[in-house]
Amino acid sequence: MNSFGNIFRVAVFGESHGACVGVTLDGVPPGIPLTTEDFLPDLERRKGGIQKGTTPRKEDDLPVFKSGIFNGFTTGAPITILFENSNIRSLDYEAQKAIPRPGHADFVAHEKFNGFEDYRGSGHFSARLTVGLVAAGVIAKKILSKIDIKATIIEVGGEKNIEAGLQKGIDAKDSVGGIIECIAKNIPVGWGEPFWDNMESMIAHAMFAIPAVKGVEFGAGFQAAKMFGSDHNDAIINEEGKTKTNNAGGIVGGISNGNDLIFRIAVKPTSSTPKMQESFNVETRKMESFSVKGRHDLCVALRAPVIVEAMTALVLADFYMIDKLRK
Template sequence: MNSFGRIFRISIFGESHGKKVGVCIDGCPAGLAIDEADFRHDLSRRQGGGGKGTTPRREPDSPNIVSGVVNGCTTGSPITILFENTNTRSSDYDNLRDIPRPGHADFSAYKRYGGFADMRGSGHFSGRLTVGIVAAGVVAKKIIAPAKASARLVQVGGSEEIDETIAKAADSGDSVGGLIECLITGIEAGVGEPFFDSVEARLSHFIFAVPATRGIEFGTGFNAAMMLGSEHNDPFCSQQGRTLSNHAGGINGGITNGNDIIFRVAVKPASSIAKPQTTMNFTTGSMETLEVHGRHDACIAVRIVPVIEAAAAITMADMILTRKAGEAFRGQDNSYKQ
């Protein structure tokens, strides 16, 4: 299932070397102003580029909105945005059937799809697909405004010396992981639900749909496992629900409490590396040296930053719209104090 969302729903499709990749957004409210230029900034961020060890900057992906927007506004019908795959000279991927690449989905996809999965450039498993997520995020950001999601890379390879660490990995034909922090500000209290529609459940679902993510923590996160309750509890300090500390990352019982939502995401080092690797040749049954050719990102976390931000915006847009449905009978009874 390549879809996510209850009211604001996105579906992504495509393969790295197929004709097109794209996204279909269903359930977007009508009347939202959308322009193709709105997409430029985030799509460009996703392409990375510039720094050593990241792919040289190319022209930004150009979104082709083929439905759902008329006269610069959403119409309420599904918005489909297509992107061309321009760089699809597929080198020979046949040997991947002999030697599945370590850390890649070659083997598991093979088992899942009975040998029919597209192997060219990782096919449907490619990070290329995240272009549709970023595009949908641009729309979602308009829905959640004035609330705002912003993500940034806080560590690479355990170090805050980001550029140096990436350059070093690149120089040795290797890749390196990174840590992303995402902050969502301005969400009012009362969004989310306990249990399966908790803010954490929905956000983590989306974050782990992004290739290469390995961990997520909210607020104090894994440190909470080491804390005492008297340290971790966030005392309220205003009648609007402001808390003195924010160990909870803005969420109590799955529902926003009006403080900033904070989460961090661990991104693994890219599996494609220039360094030779020793692994099983499934055809011959012997261990062999595999060299994966082509240009690789030394730190994919760089390019995943806007994808995480988009994931956060899309998830919150869906949850905010869903909440509106549940508000129906608020106000019938004003026995509550606020």
């Protein structure tokens, strides 16, 4: 259950403070040129660090190609890419172990895996695993050369002005959430499968796999529930299926309709807030106050747009492949 996609498939593995995190891609066509440089811009975007409110982990985040690439091109065999972890601080996490952090997977992971989970820095549940996804997204974007995918943060801490939203968090000495909008242009008509693997289901599936995402909506989204049908319906105006409005966000019947794909995701505030919090200490069996130490983002949504783009690209690359079956 650890892979996603029907033809262009992506599997992730690794832990935050283990040897590495990594990704394996199956179903990548042969002949795609790939160099380390291709990966750097998106990997850099994920690291963040320049913008107010991000305090990136000190990792080089250089992709190590382990298979499926030869003489600078994909071979058609499975591609495995690793990101070695160098900045490992296991001891930091021993102290915290008895007190499952609110909002984190500590408690559920411990229960689910009978106490054998790698608990250091969220282990396999860490957002660090998204570095592999961003790398996979770079390959997917190459496959989708005619499609333009762009995700931007449109709201932070309830403010449409991003700087103001961040300042609100800084002033409150607290973490804040945000909303990201993603638009993909030039998707042909007909991508998405009729029922289960329709485009909305597949994109939502991928989005909710990004840590901290708590909502996904397409086009008018939740606002659609408040509209009249005659207002919401997008009138088709030509034979290519171009519509007058785009309340559907480019998807009807679960299938792309040739208009821009538009969706938004809600990202919760960083669980590791600098504020004092309470949780149940499983050793003392009492509630306890504590504050999360160490490097943490004021707003995880800031670094998420490139991950959202990558995930979107992974889903679209799979549909691109499926579309070839029609030919």
